[in-house]
Amino acid sequence: xxxxxxxxxxxxxxxxxxxxxxxxxxxxxxxxxxxxxxxxxxxxxxxxxxxxxxxxxxxxxxxxxxxxxxxxxxxxxxxxxxxxxxxxxxxxxxxxxxxxxxxxxxxxxxxxxxxxxxxxxxxxxxxxxxxxxxxxxxxxxxxxxxxxxxxxxxxxxxxxxxxxxxxxxxxxxxxxxxxxxxxxxxxxxxxxxxxxxxxxxxxxxxxxxxxxxxxxxxxxxxxxxxxxxxxxxxxxxxxxxxxxxxxxxxxxxxxxxxxxxxxxxxxxxxxxxxxxxxxxxxxxxxxxxxxxxxxxxxxxxxxxxxxxxxxxxxxxxxxxxxxxxxxxxxxxxxxxxxxxxxxxxxxxxxxxxxxxxxxxxxxxxxxxxxxxxxxxxxxxxxxxx
Ligand code: GDP
Ligand code: MN
Numbered sequence: 354x355x356x357x358x359x360x361x362x363x364x365x366x367x368x369x370x371x372x373x374x375x376x377x378x379x380x381x382x383x384x385x386x387x388x389x390x391x392x393x394x395x396x397x398x399x400x401x402x403x404x405x406x407x408x409x410x411x412x413x414x415x416x417x418x419x420x421x422x423x424x425x426x427x428x429x430x431x432x433x434x435x436x437x438x439x440x441x442x443x444x445x446x447x448x449x450x451x452x453x454x455x456x457x458x459x460x461x462x463x464x465x466x467x468x469x470x471x472x473x474x475x476x477x478x479x480x481x482x483x484x485x486x487x488x489x490x491x492x493x494x495x496x497x498x499x500x501x502x503x504x505x506x507x508x509x510x511x512x513x514x515x516x517x518x519x520x521x522x523x524x525x526x527x528x529x530x531x532x533x534x535x536x537x538x539x540x541x542x543x544x545x546x547x548x549x550x551x552x553x554x555x556x557x558x559x560x561x562x563x564x565x566x567x568x569x570x571x572x573x574x575x576x577x578x579x580x581x582x583x584x585x586x587x588x589x590x591x592x593x594x595x596x597x598x599x600x601x602x603x604x605x606x607x608x609x610x611x612x613x614x615x616x617x618x619x620x621x622x623x624x625x626x627x628x629x630x631x632x633x634x635x636x637x638x639x640x641x642x643x644x645x646x647x648x649x650x651x652x653x654x655x656x657x658x659x660x661x662x663x664x665x666x667x668x669x670x671x672x673x674x675x676x677x678x679x680x681x682x683x684x685x686x687x688x689x690x691x692x693x694x695x696x697x698x699x700x701x702x703x704x705x706x707x708x709x710x711x712x713x714x715x716x717x718x719x720x721x722x723x724x725x726x727x728x729x730x731x732x733x734x735x736x737x738x
Contacts, residue, residue, distance in 0.1 A: 354570045355402040356584045359449045361568035364543065364581075369535040370550075371528075372563045375451030384425035387450035388418040396454075397424050400447040402589035404551075404567065405435035407483050411445070414453050421450060443589050454564055459552035460519050461485050462533070464540050466547075466571075467500070473540060475499040475507075475533065477515045481552040507537040521555070528561045543581060544574030593656060600652040602641060609634025610664040611734060612657035612696075614650075616641050616675050623727070624669045631731040633738045636663045643674050650683020651690065658691040665737045667730060668700040670710075677702040677710030685717050695720050699733040 356364075362372040376387040377400070388395045399411035406412050411433045413424045425448050434442035461481030467474040478496045480488040488495050497518040499511050509530070516529040532553075540548050547569040554564045575582045587595050597604030603618065611633045615621040618640050625635045637660070641653050657666050670680050680702065688695055698721045702710045714721045722737075724730045 354572055354575060354581075354585055355589065356568050356570070356581070357400045357402065357447070357586065358398065358566055359400060359447070360584050361548075361566040362563065364568060365536065365539055365548075365550075365563060365566055368539045368542075370532055370539070370563050371561065372566070373451040373454055375449055378425060378448050378450055379429070379446065381422045381426040381429065384448055384450050385418040385422035388415070388421035391450060391452045393417055394453045395421055395450050396452075397421050398449045398451070399428050399433050399445045400449055401433050401435075401438070401443045401445055402586065403433075403435050403437040403443060405437045405483075406433065409433055409435040411435065425450075439591065446588070454554055454562055455557040456552070456554050456564070457557050457559075458555040459564075460555065461488075461496075461551045462515070462519075462536065462553045463547070463549040463551070464536060464545070465549075470500045472503045473501045473537070475501065475511070475515055475537075477518055479518075479520055485551055501537070506541075507534055509534075512537075519553075521561070525555065525559060525561055532561060532563075539568075543568075543578060544571045545569060546571045593660060597639070597653075597656055600649060600656075602639060602649065602653055602656070604640075604656070605638040606660075607635050607637050608662075609636045610662055610738060612636045612639070612660060612663040612666045614639050614641060614653055614657060614666065614668045614670075616643060616645065616670050616680075620669060620671055624667060624730075627669075627727050627731045628667060628734060631735040631738075633665075633734050636660060641675070641680075645675050645679070645683070647679055647683040647686055650680050651687035654684050654687025655691045658688065658696060663696065665734060666696050666698045667734055668698060668702075669727070669730065670700075670702050670704075672702065672704030672707055672710070674705075676706040677704060678706040678713060679710075681710035681713035681717075684714065685719065688719055697737045698722070699724060699730055699737070701726065701730050 359377050366372045378384040378387050394416050396414045415421050428445045432442035459482035461478040463476045480495050512530040512533040516526040521529050549567040550563045552564050554562045611628050613635050615624045621640045628635045701724050722733045
């Protein structure tokens with residue numbers, strides 16, 4: 354789960370991470386009042402669950418309350434489209450007004466759970482700021498990675514290593530070492546999956562400050578953090594993902610045109626690979642799960658049929674506890690109630706009641722191609738798209 358920058362900063366500052374003084378505003382006059390209270394020269398920042406705001410016109414340094422008000426008026430209530438949002442963007446309901454920092458250097462600091470090393474990894478770079486993706490792609494040697502042993506936790510020498518890599522001097526080393534350990538404590542105690550501070554700033558007067566902050570909390574741990582769970586902002590998510598989660602489906606939106614419906618995460622991954630191998634692109638990852646019933650399969654079918662950009666549907670079911678006839682009935686039910694012209698469907702069914710499921714689909718009004726294995730599924734998808 355993502356939270357807004359102002360919320361992330363509040364959590365981080367509770368652990369002693371220095372952040373600029375700031376206030377949240379929901380209306381232009383509130384932004385003006387905040388700017389006045391903070392001394393006039395402020396930065397006004399759109400609060401959305403996406404990075405890339407700077408380049409998209411969602412962040413502006415201004416020098417008077419009047420300017421803060423007019424910039425806030427120009428973004429509040431509108432959608433902000435950044436490189437990290439969909440083409441429609443996400444709504445800006447609040448702005449963060451902060452004392453503008455006198456920036457000397459923009460550094461990068463992040464911590465994330467790394468599946469490869471099965472632990473938390475710290476990433477740091479002197480080349481922070483809005484071009485960090487470029488740096489990672491072209492000059493990865495400019496990024497330090499420090500792996501933390503989960504049993505030992507962050508060691509003081511590791512925090513110092515980060516500070517020296519960032520080319521910090523004297524007092525700054527001490528400040529940054531403390532900051533790294535505060536970020537680590539925030540990460541662990543809140544079950545984060547990502548903390549990213551970009552930029553971590555060295556100001557003209559030599560202090561070290563988190564000017565931007567991202568905090569993602571592991572969904573499966575949210576039950577342990579009721580206060581964080583409260584921060585959930587469904588307006589910032591793709592409507593279809595919210596709908597899928599409400600139905601108990603594991604769903605991730607992608608940008609292809611083949612809607613996939615599968616039971617089991619591993620099979621879903623394999624199905625997406627098959628789709629790509631067939632020269633097509635999956636529109637989504639969708640795992641209906643082992644315990645799905647007809648209603649759940651029907652909702653999954655409707656979601657696929659109603660997703661813009663989906664041209665064909667690939668269903669790959671290995672019947673176990675989830676019976677193939679249940680899936681067939683769910684597909685028929687969903688298609689009937691979706692209110693959209695039927696799309697060509699390629700269906701592979703194996704396992705419990707597969708014969709019955711196939712018969713139901715053959716006798717239905719669906720535009721369905723039944724196949725026996727993944728190779729046939731790939732060929733059928735290729736033919737359609
Ligand atoms: P992002 O583009 O969504 O990551 O938003 P950031 O909060 O990182 O802001 C983008 C850029 O705006 C930063 O990299 C800075 O260069 C600039 N910026 C943000 N806050 C300030 C500030 O207080 N003072 C100055 N001078 N620049 C700022
Ligand atoms: Mn940033």
